Amino acid sequence: MSTPPLASGPEGHQALRPLLDTVLDALSDGSRARGGPLPAGGPTAVAARLTDAVADVLPEHGDPGALRTLVHALAEGAADPADPLCAAHLHCPPLAVATAADLAVSVLNPSLDSWDQAPAASELEARVTRALARLAGLADALVTTGGTEANQLALLLARETHGAGLRLVHAANAHHSLPRAAWLLGLPDPVVVPAPAGTLDPAALDEALTELHGPLLVAATAGTTDAGLIDPLPEIAALCAAHGARLHVDAAYGGGLLFSDRHRTALTGLDAAHTVTLDLHKLGWQPVAAGLLAVHDPHDLTALHQSADYLNADDDTDAGLPDLLGRSPRTTRRPDILKIAVTLKTLGRTGLGALVDQVCAHAAHLAQLLDAHPRFELYDRPTISTVLFRPTDATDTAVADIRRDLLHQGRAVLGRAHLDGRLWLKATLLNPHTRTDDLTALIDLVEGTTPR
Numbered sequence: 001m002s003t004p005p006l007a008s009g010p011e012g013h014q015a016l017r018p019l020l021d022t023v024l025d026a027l028s029d030g031s032r033a034r035g036g037p038l039p040a041g042g043p044t045a046v047a048a049r050l051t052d053a054v055a056d057v058l059p060e061h062g063d064p065g066a067l068r069t070l071v072h073a074l075a076e077g078a079a080d081p082a083d084p085l086c087a088a089h090l091h092c093p094p095l096a097v098a099t100a101a102d103l104a105v106s107v108l109n110p111s112l113d114s115w116d117q118a119p120a121a122s123e124l125e126a127r128v129t130r131a132l133a134r135l136a137g138l139a140d141a142l143v144t145t146g147g148t149e150a151n152q153l154a155l156l157l158a159r160e161t162h163g164a165g166l167r168l169v170h171a172a173n174a175h176h177s178l179p180r181a182a183w184l185l186g187l188p189d190p191v192v193v194p195a196p197a198g199t200l201d202p203a204a205l206d207e208a209l210t211e212l213h214g215p216l217l218v219a220a221t222a223g224t225t226d227a228g229l230i231d232p233l234p235e236i237a238a239l240c241a242a243h244g245a246r247l248h249v250d251a252a253y254g255g256g257l258l259f260s261d262r263h264r265t266a267l268t269g270l271d272a273a274h275t276v277t278l279d280l281h282k283l284g285w286q287p288v289a290a291g292l293l294a295v296h297d298p299h300d301l302t303a304l305h306q307s308a309d310y311l312n313a314d315d316d317t318d319a320g321l322p323d324l325l326g327r328s329p330r331t332t333r334r335p336d337i338l339k340i341a342v343t344l345k346t347l348g349r350t351g352l353g354a355l356v357d358q359v360c361a362h363a364a365h366l367a368q369l370l371d372a373h374p375r376f377e378l379y380d381r382p383t384i385s386t387v388l389f390r391p392t393d394a395t396d397t398a399v400a401d402i403r404r405d406l407l408h409q410g411r412a413v414l415g416r417a418h419l420d421g422r423l424w425l426k427a428t429l430l431n432p433h434t435r436t437d438d439l440t441a442l443i444d445l446v447e448g449t450t451p452r
Contacts, residue, residue: 178190
């Protein structure tokens with residue numbers, strides 16, 4: 001048996017070209033076989049089809065057609081975020097140019113745990129993270145696997161700065177990763193502030209901060225998962241300053257508004273935060289993963305410093321080799337920054353801002369269509385690109401059934417959210433290529449599934 005070719009090195013491109021054709025053909029064929037935004041039949045049918053296609057995943061002897069078979073099976077059984085009717089989650093369709101850049105990372109396979117494994121990638125990361133931090137009005141940023149890791153890092157840095165008695169204060173609308181991070185880090189139970197209108201109530205926050213003692217970390221949200229709402233950041237920042245509390249803003253969803261001249265004012269007050277979570281595999285159109293944690297004071301990052309002689313020996317550091325271990329709690333780390341850098345350089349801020357404007361406009365249009373429709377109730381005008389709605393007079397059970405029926409049929413992928421004591425269907429529009437016909441088709445599908 002001959003030795004399989006490598007992806008990199010002098011012969012790598014020759015080995016990759018036919019394989020890329022195989023992958024692209026299998027993706028196309030698998031997508032056609034799926035025929036919609038989601039495979040039909042539900043979990044049991046998907047599992048059966050995958051079992052038939054894959055059979056033994058570790059056979060005694062290899063199968064030269066495995067690449068085509070498995071990519072086809074994955075595509076046929078995928079939820080395709082590029083389909084306009086796949087609109088449940090903060091899961092964007094990635095840009096082609098970002099995906100192509102990601103291939104280069106896989107080929108070169110750098111690891112950002114020491115400079116001698118990633119010379120150019122480490123320098124590129126330093127430049128891009130600082131630029132994105134400045135966009136948010138902060139000083140530096142770390143690359144993370146997404147909003148969850150960024151939120152965990154924010155709490156870790158706050159704990160290392162203020163001590164283990166740090167108390168997290170967050171609203172009822174906060175992402176689940178924040179109280180979970182407090183638990184993981186052994187912090188006291190968080191204080192939950194009411195969010196009666198879906199956003200943090202400043203009066204309730206003022207009362208909580210007045211009553212609490214010791215070091216406090218307030219976590220605000222710029223783009224809630226349920227409805228895309230943005231907490232009143234200027235008021236929250238002023239209260240934190242008045243009470244001596246540290247401020248973290250989870251802008252994993254809403255941070256993409258920074259690219260848009262039209263929408264960036266919704267994030268006024270963001271630059272007053274000590275730390276900010278950003279996530280460009282949401283409103284940044286990056287392949288997963290593309291998260292960041294931006295920091296106001298770079299000295300906070302010294303808490304992450306670690307020493308391992310085989311990676312960052314003191315004499316190497318003294319000789320000018322950059323020390324990368326303090327840039328993440330992870331050791332082996334993929335340079336996800338390349339796809340981000342290629343996207344920023346290719347589109348520029350205004351190009352990305354135009355994509356943000358488009359999806360926000362699509363959401364506003366969908367809301368108008370629903371508001372004018374006699375058989376639907378709209379929760380509210382969208383703040384970013386999330387629209388909540390439900391059939392008029394439907395029960396919560398009926399709303400849940402509609403969503404699951406569409407999933408089972410493979411015809412549309414909608415999310416769900418509990419607000420105001422009721423269950424709503426959620427459409428999160430992240431595809432800039434969505435058309436009016438797609439929006440009306442989505443409404444028609446839901447209407448056709450609604451019990452009469």
